[in-house]
Amino acid sequence: MRSGTRDGRKAMPPPPPTVLVVEDDPSNRALLVHLLRAEGYRVHAVADGEAGLAAVATAPPDLILLDVGLPGVDGYELTRQLRLDPRHATLPILLLTGRTAVQDVVTGLDAGADDFIAKPFAQAELIARIRSALRLRRALVGMEAAHAVVTALANAVAAKDAQTERHCERLALTAARLGSRLGLPTADLDAVTYGALLHDVGKIGVPDGVLTKPGPLSDEEWLLVRRHPEIGARICAPLESFAAFGPIIRHHHERWDGGGYPDGLRGEATSLGARIVGIVDAFDAMTHHRPYRRALTLTQALEEIRRGAGTQFDPGLALVFVDELAVDGAVLAEPTPVGPFALLAQHLHRVDPAGAKGLRAS
Numbered sequence: 001m002r003s004g005t006r007d008g009r010k011a012m013p014p015p016p017p018t019v020l021v022v023e024d025d026p027s028n029r030a031l032l033v034h035l036l037r038a039e040g041y042r043v044h045a046v047a048d049g050e051a052g053l054a055a056v057a058t059a060p061p062d063l064i065l066l067d068v069g070l071p072g073v074d075g076y077e078l079t080r081q082l083r084l085d086p087r088h089a090t091l092p093i094l095l096l097t098g099r100t101a102v103q104d105v106v107t108g109l110d111a112g113a114d115d116f117i118a119k120p121f122a123q124a125e126l127i128a129r130i131r132s133a134l135r136l137r138r139a140l141v142g143m144e145a146a147h148a149v150v151t152a153l154a155n156a157v158a159a160k161d162a163q164t165e166r167h168c169e170r171l172a173l174t175a176a177r178l179g180s181r182l183g184l185p186t187a188d189l190d191a192v193t194y195g196a197l198l199h200d201v202g203k204i205g206v207p208d209g210v211l212t213k214p215g216p217l218s219d220e221e222w223l224l225v226r227r228h229p230e231i232g233a234r235i236c237a238p239l240e241s242f243a244a245f246g247p248i249i250r251h252h253h254e255r256w257d258g259g260g261y262p263d264g265l266r267g268e269a270t271s272l273g274a275r276i277v278g279i280v281d282a283f284d285a286m287t288h289h290r291p292y293r294r295a296l297t298l299t300q301a302l303e304e305i306r307r308g309a310g311t312q313f314d315p316g317l318a319l320v321f322v323d324e325l326a327v328d329g330a331v332l333a334e335p336t337p338v339g340p341f342a343l344l345a346q347h348l349h350r351v352d353p354a355g356a357k358g359l360r361a362s
Ligand SMILES: [Fe+2]
Pocket: 199, 200, 228, 252, 253
């Protein structure tokens, strides 16, 4: 995490995490409150399940330490009720219990608890488990924020150019699928998915009249359109994960023979992620109608990809891509979420399986 702001001022340290303790035994409750405060946590303590639910509704904590054997709504039921609310999906819930038989543990995990702490507990272990659960929570919250930013940008491109709206979503799914066929590690798959989703984000900087022009473009207008990879890379540069997917945005229009733009890179000088998005992008454009030309059939488009192998496209990659689609055109179009797309799909309200099936529809 960065410690300073861009203008050099020191950032305020984040407030300490808040722990909600739900425990009916007064002496245990007092002990937990004392322990946690001594560790620097802010602590709120209540004696039963109903009060626990009310406390979460009023001021959601960063973690709940929950006794299982409570009067009324017990720890399992409270956990179940909290997990029904998507706002509490990543809220760490640690169950404190004297019952550690396998069936009790299974019941707790099924209810949605994150961890178990057996009573009587060792203080050092309790604190270590809380620290670890909060660390995981911070990572998840950070990921959610990153996904929200990427989604907002993707939606901005869609709003600008309705024609490419489904195109970016299809591309993210298809590129991730091709990447996973190639056996890319998870981090690279994530980068390919983000890069595919945002590859045309630079079109935000291209005038509307040019983007939506029904006829062929003039030379001057082409120059404007060809700036979109650079503009896109500049827009995304402040994002934390830019180093991973920025080159995909900048280089998705490079060609294997060096005749692409903006940098005229040749062969493997263009990253594999950019080569994947480049080929999937070209294929998707071929198989969908544009105002200035009709869509090609699947067979015609595959022939075009084959013809472009070694000139426009990485020949090895073109082979894998054509093989996949020639065997079964639907393989790459299945809407199964891959990598970060499962999370992204929750934010992208327009994503649905029909969008992914567009590959076959033309
Ligand atoms: Fe593009």
